[in-house]
Amino acid sequence: MKSPRSRRSVASLATLAVTAVLSSMSLFNPLASAAEGDTTRGYNGPEDCVAIDGDGNVVAPGPGDCAQFGKEGQGRTDETARNVILIIGDGMGQQEITAARNYLEGAAGRFEGIDELTSEGQYTHHSVNRDGSINYVTDSAASGTAWATGTKTYNGAVGVQIDGTPVPNLIELAKLGGMRTGNVTTSEIQDATPAAMGAHALNRKCYGPENTEEANGRCFGEEYDAQYRENGGLGSISEQLIDTRADVTLGGGSAAFEQVVQEGGPGRNPYLTADEGHTQTEWTEGDTVLENAENNGFQVATDADELSAITEADQDKPVLGLFAEGNMATRFEPHLASVGGAHDEPVQCTPQDTGDEPDLSQMTDKAIELLDDPEAEEGFFLQIESASIDKSAHGADICGQIGETERLDEVTKAALDFAKEDGDTLVVVTADHSHSTQIVYDDADSVSATARLETADGTPMTVAYGTIPADEAGESSTQHTGAQLRVAAYGPGEENVLGQTDQTDLFYTMLSALDLNPDKSDGASDAGLAKPVAASNPAETCFRVDANGNMVAPLPGDCAQYGTEGEQRSDEQAKNMILFIGDGMGDSEITSARNYLYGANGRLPGVDALPYTGSYTHYALNPETGLPDYVTDSAASGTGWATGTKTYNGGIGIGLDGTPHANLLEMAKAAGMKTGNVTTSEIQDATAAVMGAHAVNRKCYGPENTEEANPRCTGGEFDAQYRENGGLGSISEQLIDTRADITLGGGSAAFEQTVQVSGEAGDNTWTEGDTVLENAEANGFQVVTNKAELEAATGSAEAEGISLRQADPEGPILGLFDEGNLPRNFLETVPTTDGAMQDPARCEKNPERTEDVPTLADMTSAALNVLPNEEGFFLQVEGASIDKADHASDICGQIGELDDLDQAVQVARDWVAESGEPTLIVVTADHAHTSQIVYNDAETAGLVTKLTTADGAPMSVNYATASDNEGASSTHTGAQLRIAAEGPSAENVIGFTDQTDLHFTVVNALGLDTDVEPGVPFTPAEEPGDDPTTPAPAPEDPESPAPQPEEPGDPAPEPEDPSDPAPAPGEPGQPGEPGESDPDSDEEAGAPGPGERPGAPEGGKGPGGLPNTGAGDAAGLAMAVGVAAMLGLAATSVLRRRSRQR
Known part of the structure; x- marks a missing residue:
C-alpha cells in the first residue's frame, strides 16, 4: 500500500498530466476570459502591455505601456532634481546584498551607502519575447532597456522594442535637454547595461563593426545584417557609443574598439541630430573605432593615472576611458562553490592585484567632478554600474560578487555625500535582475554547489548556487532568477520609488525628477516625507560578552537598527494594528505567485497595494557563541518582531539566556486592547506561538511530558517548561492563559492532551486530568470547529441550526479547524529533476479544502467582526503554509497559500476603508525560502516544476537547497525580506531595518x-x-490522585512533529514513511531543526556531546539558564499570588 505522500504524488502527477498544455503560448491573450476551473485570477495589469491582440497578432509594447503607473508616474512627489545618479548592481538581488553585508559588515552591520538610502520599494523585471509571450527571467539587455527607455523588450535587445524599433534612452533625452551625461561601468562598455544608455541594437553582442563570425559571433548572420552601417543600420554598439557622445564614458572593452570601421560618413544616432545642434561623428572607413574616436575629439584614458590627469570634459572633448580589453578585474580573487563546499573550513576573501586599472570609486569621483558644473544652466545624468556582481555569480564565485558589491556600496556613499552637500541630486540604487546566490544553513549537505566563508562576525556563512547542476559550478554559467528587486533612492523625487512598481516605472521616476517628462503627474501625496533619525550601531549591543568572556544575552532593542525609539519618521498614533505574516514569503515567493495568479505585469490586490516599503534582516543567534546564525527559523524570527529580542532557532518568546520577554499581544492586553491570533497552521506553531507563549522549544505543544506526546520537547533540558516542574506550561496551555479574544487555526490534536497539574493562571482555573480543550471550555472559551460555527460565533452569519460548544457566549473564541495544519488551497505539485524541460501545467484546487474549512480571509473577517472596540485591537494573521509548501518543493501549494494571504489583506484593507478607524497594517515574512524562478528548459541542481501562468506563458520554479532530490525537505534561506505598511506610522518601515x-x-x-x-x-x-x-511551590503529593487514563476512543496524542524520522500519517500533506520530507513542517529532514547545527555526529549528539533535541545547541543553555529563568518566574509568581491571598 502506498504511503499518503506517495498516493498524493501519484494523484498530483496525474493531474499535471491531464492539465498539461503546450509550451508555445505565442497566441494567448491574457485579457481573454479565464476558463472554468482556472486557478489563476486573471491578468489585471496595464492593458497596453499585452503584446498579443485579440486576433493573435504581436503588438510591440511602447514606452510606458508596461509601467504600473504609466507615463505619469506615481505622483507621490513632484519635486525635481538638477542631477540624477543611477547606480546599478548587476545581478544584485536581496540574497546578494545580504550575503555581502554579512561578510563585510556583519549581520547587524550597515552599508554606509546602500543601506542609507531613505526611500525604498520593489520592482518587477520580466521581459517580453519577440512572439509577444512573457519571459519571467530577464537578462541585462532587456532590463537595461526597461529603465533606460521605459520599454519592455526581449532578452538580448538593447534600446529597441520587440519589433526592433529604436526608442530613446535617458542619456539621449538628457542631452536633448541640454544636460551633461556620463556612463561608467566595470564591464566592457559595450556590455548590456552601459549599452542600454548609448546604443540601439538587435543583439547585445553586436560589439564592433566587423560583421564576421570571428569578430562578432553572436551578432553574425542574416538576422543581424541590418545592424551594421554598411547595410544602412545604426552601427555596432562601440560605434553608437561614440555617436551618442556622452561627456564621460568609462569602463573596459578596448578589444572591440580595435575593430575596423566598415563604412565612413556621419553618425547615425536617430535622436541626437545635427539639426538639433548635436555634434556629429565623422567616421573614416578603414580606421579602427578607437582611431575614429580620437579623431573626433575624444580624450582617451587607458589607466588610473591617465584618468586622474583629465581635468575637463564636454562635447568638444568628451572622455573615453578604456581600462581593460574585456571586463575590468574584480576586487577579490575568485572563491568558487563546489560539491560539498559547505563542509570546507570557512575562508576569508583575498584581495587581488588590479594593476593600473582605476577602481570604480575613482571612476565615479572623476565622473562627478567632470560633470558637475554649478555655473551651468543644466545639471547632469550619470549611470554607474558595478557589473561583476553578476559575472561572479555566474561563475559561482562568492568572493568575486562580494567584492563588487562592496565597490557598489563605496560609490553609493560617494554619490550620497555629493547629493547631501549639493542638495539637488537624486541618487537611485537598484539592479537589473536577481541571481542564483542563496544563503543556506551552514555546514549542511546540499544538492547545490556551496561555498563557506568566515564573516565579519567571526562566524561561518554558507552560500549555494543551485541553478545549474552542482558539478558544473565554476565551469558553466549559473542562471539569472526572476524575483522582484529592491530599488532605493535619496534626494528630490525619491518618494516615487516607494511601493510596488515595475522596472519601466523607474524610467519615468528619473525622467520626471529631471523635469523632462511632458506627461509627469503633478501629484505630491508624499511630498516632504520625513527622513529617519540616524541608525544606531546594533553590532555593539547585539553580540556582547562580559569582562570574563561570557556571552551576554541581548535585551529587547539591542539588535534593532534604530533601537527602541524607531526611525521616528512619523509619530502618528494608530488605534488598531493588523500584522500579516507570510511564513517563508520572500521576494521570489511573492513574484511567482503574482506571475501565476495575475500575470507578470499584474498586481496582488492586497500585498502590492501597501504604499510604504522597506527591507529587513532576520538572523537568529547561536546559543553557544551568541553570534549570528544567518538562516533563521520561524520561532526565532517571530520572537524578533513579537518581543524585539533576538534568540536562538527554536526559542519562543524568550531571550538567548531563556528569559521570557513580553510580546506585542501581551502588551496590547495590558493596555486594555482586544487581541487576536489567526493562522492556517497549528496554533501552537512558531509564528502563532510567539504571540501567546514563552517556551525553550517551539515543539512544546502539549502538557504531556512524554516521548510519545511531545518527542521534541521531552528530557531533562526541557522539564522546566512543564507545570509539574514549576514552568509556565506547554504552548497550548499558555495560549489559553494568554486569553486572546479570538484564536483561530489548526492544532486540535495537542488540545486533547491531558493537563498534569491543577491550579490557577490569571483568569483561568486548570483541572488536572481534563484535556486542554476541556479546560478551555470550562474557562469560558467558545470553541468552533468549522466555518459555519465560526460565522455564527462572530456574527458573520445566522446561528440557526448551529450548536456551539461553549460555556460562555461572551467568552473568547477558540477556533480549531484541523488536528494539524489546515489543508492547502491547491493540490500538491511534485517537481522533478527535468521539470524545466516538461510541458507546463496548471494548479488544481485541493478537494480537502472543503467549505467547512474557513479561508484565511474568512478567519480575518471573523476576527474583525469581534475585535473592534473603543480601546482598539491588535491582530496577528499568518499565512503559514507558504513555508510548508516551500519545504515540500510544492509551487502550487505555496502560490495557493500566498493567494489566501493576499485575500486576507484585502479584507483588512476593505474593513479599514469602511470603518475609517486609524489602523496600521503591516505585511511581511519571517524568513526567506528556497524557491527560485529560473529559465525554462534548463537543467538545475534541484527539482523544478513548470506552470502556465495568467499570462498564458510557462514559468519554471527551482528548489535546490535540500540535502538530496529524493524527498528531503527544502530549507529556509537568509535573504533580507520585504516589509510593507499602510496607515498611521506606516512610514517607519521604509528603508533598511531589522526584524526586531x-x-x-x-x-x-x-x-x-x-x-x-x-x-x-x-x-x-x-x-x-x-x-x-x-x-515556594509545594512538592507533589505522592498520594495525590493520578491523572485519569484516557477513555477509549479519545483523540490520539498530538501527532509527532512531521520532520521527525517517523512522522504520523493522516494529516493533510504529511508524509507517512520514515525519512520522507515533511511539506507541513517549518523545518526540514536531514537539515538543521530549531537550534540544531547541521552536520552533527551520529547518535543524536551535537557538538560537545549534548543531545540534539528541538533546541539542539540550546540544551545546555536551557538547563543552566533558561531553566532557572522559567523556574524563577514561576516561583516569583507563586509568591506574588500567595501574598495577595493573605
Missing part, C-alpha cells in the same frame, strides 16, 4: 507600555494540609 525594529514600530504606533510581565504566572492548586504561607 518592527516590534518597536508597532509599540510606538500603538503607544504601548513595554514594561509588562511576560507570560501568565501559574499557581498550582494547594493540596490539603499545605501551609498557604509557604513561599
